[in-house]
Amino acid sequence: MGFGQFLAAPEYDLKIITYRDIFQNTALESSRGGEEYLNRSAVIKIDVNDMKKMGFKEKSNVILKNSFARVVVSVQLSEYEEAHEGIAYMTNSPWSNALVSADDGTGVPKFKMITATISDAKDEKITTYDI
Amino acid sequence: MEQEYYVCTGCALLCDDIEIEVTDNKLSKVNNACLKGVARLKECAKPAECKVDGSNVNIDDAIKEASSILKNAPNPLIFGMGNSTTGAQKKAIELAKRTNAYIDDTSSFCQGPVIEAILGDRIRTCTLDEVKDYADVIVYWGADPSNSHPRHLSKYTYFPRGKERQRGWEEDRTAICIDVRKSDTAIICGDKFYQIPPQADEELIDALVSALSGKVPKVSFGMGPKKILELANLLKKAKFGVVCVGLGLIYSLSDIEPLVKLMNKLNDVSNFHLIPMVGQFNMRGFDHNLHEETGYINRARFQESGVEHGPQCSIVELLRTKNVDAALVIGSDPMSSLPGSIAKELLDIPVITIDPCMTMTSKKAKVAIASVTSGAECGGTAIRMDGVEVEFKPMIPTDSLSDEEILSRIMEAL
Amino acid sequence: MTNALEIYQLLPKTNCKQCGKATCMAFGAALLSREVTIDDCPPLKEDKFRENYEKLSQMITPSGEASESGMIVHTEKCIGCGNCVVACPVNVAEDPYGAGSGKAPTNENVILRVEDGVVRLSNVNQCRRFGKNKIMCNGCIVTCPTKAIEFV
Numbered sequence: 298m299g300f301g302q303f304l305a306a307p308e309y310d311l312k313i314i315t316y317r318d319i320f321q322n323t324a325l326e327s328s329r330g331g332e333e334y335l336n337r338s339a340v341i342k343i344d345v346n347d348m349k350k351m352g353f354k355e356k357s358n359v360i361l362k363n364s365f366a367r368v369v370v371s372v373q374l375s376e377y378e379e380a381h382e383g384i385a386y387m388t389n390s391p392w393s394n395a396l397v398s399a400d401d402g403t404g405v406p407k408f409k410m411i412t413a414t415i416s417d418a419k420d421e422k423i424t425t426y427d428i
Numbered sequence: 429m430e431q432e433y434y435v436c437t438g439c440a441l442l443c444d445d446i447e448i449e450v451t452d453n454k455l456s457k458v459n460n461a462c463l464k465g466v467a468r469l470k471e472c473a474k475p476a477e478c479k480v481d482g483s484n485v486n487i488d489d490a491i492k493e494a495s496s497i498l499k500n501a502p503n504p505l506i507f508g509m510g511n512s513t514t515g516a517q518k519k520a521i522e523l524a525k526r527t528n529a530y531i532d533d534t535s536s537f538c539q540g541p542v543i544e545a546i547l548g549d550r551i552r553t554c555t556l557d558e559v560k561d562y563a564d565v566i567v568y569w570g571a572d573p574s575n576s577h578p579r580h581l582s583k584y585t586y587f588p589r590g591k592e593r594q595r596g597w598e599e600d601r602t603a604i605c606i607d608v609r610k611s612d613t614a615i616i617c618g619d620k621f622y623q624i625p626p627q628a629d630e631e632l633i634d635a636l637v638s639a640l641s642g643k644v645p646k647v648s649f650g651m652g653p654k655k656i657l658e659l660a661n662l663l664k665k666a667k668f669g670v671v672c673v674g675l676g677l678i679y680s681l682s683d684i685e686p687l688v689k690l691m692n693k694l695n696d697v698s699n700f701h702l703i704p705m706v707g708q709f710n711m712r713g714f715d716h717n718l719h720e721e722t723g724y725i726n727r728a729r730f731q732e733s734g735v736e737h738g739p740q741c742s743i744v745e746l747l748r749t750k751n752v753d754a755a756l757v758i759g760s761d762p763m764s765s766l767p768g769s770i771a772k773e774l775l776d777i778p779v780i781t782i783d784p785c786m787t788m789t790s791k792k793a794k795v796a797i798a799s800v801t802s803g804a805e806c807g808g809t810a811i812r813m814d815g816v817e818v819e820f821k822p823m824i825p826t827d828s829l830s831d832e833e834i835l836s837r838i839m840e841a842l
Numbered sequence: 843m844t845n846a847l848e849i850y851q852l853l854p855k856t857n858c859k860q861c862g863k864a865t866c867m868a869f870g871a872a873l874l875s876r877e878v879t880i881d882d883c884p885p886l887k888e889d890k891f892r893e894n895y896e897k898l899s900q901m902i903t904p905s906g907e908a909s910e911s912g913m914i915v916h917t918e919k920c921i922g923c924g925n926c927v928v929a930c931p932v933n934v935a936e937d938p939y940g941a942g943s944g945k946a947p948t949n950e951n952v953i954l955r956v957e958d959g960v961v962r963l964s965n966v967n968q969c970r971r972f973g974k975n976k977i978m979c980n981g982c983i984v985t986c987p988t989k990a991i992e993f994v
Contacts, residue, residue: 431946433946459955460924460946461922462921462922463921463960582924582928587928587944588943589934589938590943612987613987
């Protein structure tokens, strides 16, 4: 039993930008709620340097947390060529939407400006939604 | 034999050259449409069923229950309609009038401000057919059509030959992409990709307006004056330019004014048009229809005294402030598309869904009514993203009711 | 779908130059583009390569038109956008008012079309990369947003 489990996993700040992905969108139309939709949605893509700095393993689970929600998703390396440290990408889905703020009275949620912390989820499973 | 073409209702591009193969009254093949269109037109993985409180019922009972909810709710909301025909949308507006309901659609939190500015003649627009025939400079700003509207570049903007664009894309057209990330569309634009930091769109707009006015442009992020002047010159030299505006740009502006200012400036020095990258196939149609009826494109409430309009009538604010006591959701899935903190309010009120597929919202709904996929199983008309009306016929026969027929039946039962 | 490396694996790998090519890899590429035939490699006809000879015959003859010009479509990456259909110079020449104008192809002479959401090849012998006097056209590659098309 390691000593590490008594320590809270370190948290890092991230800005999350949501984007559209045709394969995820197609999975929504053709297999709503299916495994493929989950595998393409419950994912955060982060920069290669962030991955090193934060010490996550590719496709391990991480906790994303802010004042609106706490969700567990899979962390993956972004295919993006240029560095984008501190900025992460997620497709539009219930997992990203859980973290979106909508309380400024304008009626327009901040879909493309999410701030959250990211930390190792250890053994915790990916958040599921009844889709 | 003359080839028969159909219209794809996968998105607001409404591609009108679709060929189909039908086996046993089902679509076995959908040709010329993109992956997304094919997925939408073919049968859903989980087709909707008529349910009340989670138990299967026949459609008559579901309709009866729906109308009784709407009749008894003092402050109902009708939401969605972006995937419905114009005929169904008009019925929904009529139903909102009959029940003194709030009515709103997804434009409320996406392309609404741009469509409003176009309908109010504040922004110059053009049709996609004109883009194909004349456009030499195409700008995608905060938009990634390769993922959202896959045939946008091939059918209209960049790759096709048009009347005055006969020499092909390499010689005749320039496609520019401005975005916070190097999207699939940005890759196609090659060295005409201008990357900006999140929320820096307004700053770049100001810099471009300066550059177009002959001043030295400046921004606080790492894009030098030379790069901005190069972009400004491309825009200035356009014979026929179009800016295709995506949600990336809209979400980063607090209001539409910077965009109006840019378009005005572009038209002082050049010839520019704007087209909103509308998502759902007939969202723009709903905005036109409600505008015709009330002068507003969305966020309206019908009352004895007249029509109320404003952010307080938006779905997000209505749910956040708990000011609605029932919701009728048509062809939309707010449980999955709204922020979680807002969507959860739907669990506290009776919700009615009308949808061809089972959705996160229909699963939680008090009443779920199964309808048909517009464009596949029923015909009608819709407004394309550029404002052009497109008529379409059904591809396959069905015994089920369309959104329009269901809404008529709900009204009869009121 | 066949690629040059798979072919190379089945060749003698001796770079004996009897075929007129500098290396077996070059011969493999030439085989793929139908510039040469399997019988142009004398050692392949030896008994010890009989199995390889048979495998190559299956790979190179009619099986899959797709490989004849060396074009591979990764259908799992294709989004059916049709950029290649509209940009392909052969499609434009054969069907200027259909495929070349962004619309559904209107005849059978086109080499690229979208079926059921993904691109499908036909008449690949019309591809500019086909055969002896090929041109290194890349119209379908540079216009593909998802790198779903490649030539081997």
